Amino acid sequence: MKLKSFFMVMATTGLILSCTPTEQKSDVDSKNLGEAIGKSKIKVENGIMTPEVLYSFGRIGSVEVSPDKSRVLYQVTYVDIKENKTNTELFVINTDGSDKKQLTVTNARESNPQWISNGKKIAFLSNxxxxxxxxxxxxxGSGMKRITDVEEGIDGFIFSPDNKKVLFIKSVKSLETVKERYPDLPKASGRIVDDLMYKHWDSWVEQIPHVFLADVSDDKLTNIVDLLQDEPYEAPMLPFGGIEQLAWSPDGKTIAYTSRKKTGKEYALSTNSDIYFYDVESGKTTNMTEGMMGYDVNPQFSPDGTKLAWQSMERDGYESDKNRLFVMDLATGEKNYVTEHFDYNTDAFVWNTDNKTIYLVACVEAKTQLFSADIQSKEITPITKGKHDYATVALGNGKLIAKRHSMSQPDEIYAVELSNGQATEISFENKHILDQLTFGETEERWIKTTDGKEMLTWVVYPPNFDSTKSYPALLYCQGGPQNTVSQFWSYRWNLQLMAANGYIVVAPNRRGVPGFGQEWNEQISGDYGGQNMKDYLSAIDALAEEPFVDETRLGCTGASYGGFSVYWLAGNHEKRFKAFLSHAGIFNLEAQYLETEEMWFANWDMGGPYWDKTNATAQKTYATSPHRFVDRWDTPIMITHGEYDYRILASQGMMAFNAAQLRGIPSRMLIFPDENHWISKPQNGILFQREFFRWFDQWLKP
Structure with a gap:
């Protein structure tokens, strides 16, 4: 895209803001509770999970601790399967779990809640x-008032420490439209593309997020400034970046934001993002991580404003590099690699009030725990332990407030004692459903691989498991590829739901997942059809030896890279499996190289383009593409895919299905015309689960 065209479009992009206080909502207590989608009242039969039960759980979102550390503000999303809709509401509770109160009861979506005015007010987004x-x-919950009227809406916001200013995220046009270029063709639907990164995950890149700064007075915004005025760059970064990529300094004079200041082909080939400081008074922008070549994201100022912490990857083009914790002394510019001697990722973090300690979230051996990091000594000390995953961390009064889940429980909020790691649940959002369910045991097994290493494999047993009986088993193949099979809870790949349908689930942490050190994580790059596939077979073979597993009724499933794994194993399983199911999987690696959007991913993991005949790694990758083994397919296979998936196009699934049909392999395809790489709509999710079990039951159950 030409910069001149971008600047012209930017100059015509306007913000419409309210000039007077806007309408108020009535108090929450006067709302008709029956009108809003809220907490499910589902009754569970026989204690067994079903897809309908799975979609009845309340889903806890963002969690914010009040300035005095006494209360927790959070959001919960509810699902109405019949209406095919979701709704998000806001709640507040004391940090000891008492005095829980629902603040909103509407079918508008309330989200992104924050404490402002030193805890005297709450700000949030509503549509x-x-x-x-x-x-x-x-x-x-009383006195609700809208204070903005920004054209096309706001995607996130954060108030300054004194509440006199606000940062907000809004999408701006990044391309000249066909209608603008050719006004006499108002009904033309074509898109004109001149450069790469024209699509991303599930949308065409026609808008990008920018950060805006505004003054707040008398419940309205004035003096609005685009921090990236006339810059064709994202801040925060698509597709997943949000308000966590922005930060205010404690004195309100500096804004830190994350951006990858590249466009087109350069953007598609690089992961080099940086942390920028914006001086509120002068408007000057400074790159604070110049020369650091990988992802630099999620800045947080220390409470005294003297330091900046952020997450950093080292290598450009490697999106699964170690996520390191860095701290910068803002007076000297000295950078301190805090987790240098800690061989695991920093997934989230928060400063302690002493300005010397940072509490972080990290996955170690497929359990995600809370740790304490001394920024001077670089000593990392575990705080929690157990069979679960912590997902977030915030600072309470002498405690940490964190979301936690496991394979047997969706996210709930916990208060964690700093002295001994003792965790106390305070939210109990889903207790009324969990109390009705019987879950199977989740076992941690260490299985020897073909190269003599030990691999942690989760085994999930059916409820009321009887070791004297023989069960069918499903091998679960993880996506990513570099995502740990931790104690995760999923609304699509829920291992307890699989177990509830009478299957023993085998979920290996094969080569190429974090949580077991960098060597284990990095082995998969350039070796897609190699050691990690042997690891999968080692896991299923070990379980098939158990008397309670029927080795004649083994299935295999997974999504994304897990879907690739299914396709690959379909041609290389030596008749181990009796049925396969692949969602959003890569079938043809050569096509994938030119169909995907984030080229840094394809270059790093595949080794480079297939036409580079001198590149041994790339040639090895493409030689082991699943489509090259279709002649060996001999087992029923089901394929599912979303047509809005621009990471792995639906054509990959269609090719696999067509190949199976032409080879005479029993096969089925489920295509979602309105879903992306995931399945987000409630009824589509239920449809997926029903077809998932209909398929495997057909082939794996008598």
């Missing part, structure tokens, strides 16, 4: 006016 805008209310 009640037709687009996502900032609202404020009292801590008891």
């Amino acid at each position: 009640e006016s037709g687009s996502s805008q900032i609202w404020v209310m009292n801590p008891d």
Whole structure:
């Protein structure tokens, strides 16, 4: 895209803001509770999980601790399967779990809640006016008032420490449209593409997020400034970056934001993002991580404002590099690699009030725990232990407040004692459903691989498991590829739901997942059809030897890279499996190289383009593409895919299905015309689960 065209478009992009205080919502207590999608009242039969039960859980989102550390503000999303809709509401609770109160009861979506005015007010996003805008209310839910009217809505926001200014995220046009170029063709639907990264995950890149700064007074915004005015760059970064990529300094004079200041082909080939400082008074922008070549994201100022912490990857083009914790002394510019001697990723973190300690979230051996990091000594000390995953961390009064889940429980909020790691659940959002369910045991097994290493494999047993009986088993193949099979809870790949349908689930942490050191994580790059596939077979072979596993009724499933694994194993399993199911999987690696969007991913993991005949790694990769083994397919296979998936195009699934049909292999395809790489709509999710079990039951159950 030409920069001149971008600047012209930017100059015409306007913000429409309210000039007077806007309408108020009535207090929450006067709302008709029956009108809003809320907590499910489902009754569970026989204690067994079903897809309908799975979609009845409340899903806890963002969690914010009040300035005095006494209360927790959080959001919960509910699902209405019949209406095929979701709804998000806001709650507040004391950090000891008492005095829980629902603050909103509407079918508008309230989200992104934050404490402002030193805890005297709450700000949040709501789409009640037709687009996502900032609202404020009292801590008891009364006095709701909209304070913005930004054209096309706001995607996230954060108030300055003194509440006199606000940062907000809004999408701006990044391309001249056909209608603008050719006004006489108002009904033309074509897109004109001149450069790479024209699509991303599930959308065409026609808008990008920018950060805006505004003054707040009398419940309205004035003096609005685009921090990236006339810059064709994202901040925060697509597709997953949000408000966590922005930060205010404690004195409100500096804004830190994350951006990868590249466009087109350069953007598609590089992961080199940086942390930028914006001086509020002068408007000057400074790159604080110049020369650090990988992802640098998620800045946080220390409470005294003297230091900056952030997450950093080292190598450009490697999106699964070690996620390191760095701290910079802002007076000297000295950078300190805090987790240098800790061989695991930093997944999330928060400063302690002493300005010397950082509490972080890290996955170690497929359990995600809370740790304490001394930024001077670089000593990393575990705080928690157990069979679970912590997902977030925030600072309470002498405690940590964190979301936690496991394979047997969706996210709930816990208060964690710093002295001994003792965790106490305080939210109990889903207790009324969990109390009705019987889950199977989740066993941690260490299995020897073909090269003599030990591999942690989760084995999930059916509820009321009887070791004297023989069960069918499913091998679960992880996506990513570099995602740990931790104690995760999923609304699509829920291992307890699989177990509830009478299957023993085998979930290996094969080569190429974090949580077991960098060597284990990095082995998979350039070796897609190699050691990790042997690891999968080692795991299923070990379980097939058990008397309670029927080795004649083994299935295999997975999504994304897991879907690739299914396709690969379908041609290389030596008749171990009796049925396969692949979702959003890569079938033809040569086609995938030119169909995908983030080229850094394809270059790093595949080794490079298939036409580079001098590149041994690339040639090895493409020689082991699943489509090259279709002549060996001999087992029923089901394929599912979403047509909005621009990471792995639906054509990959269609090719695999067509190949199976032409070879006479029993096969089925489930295509979602309105889903992306995931399945997000409630009824589509239920449909997926029903077809998943209909397929495996057909081939693996008598």
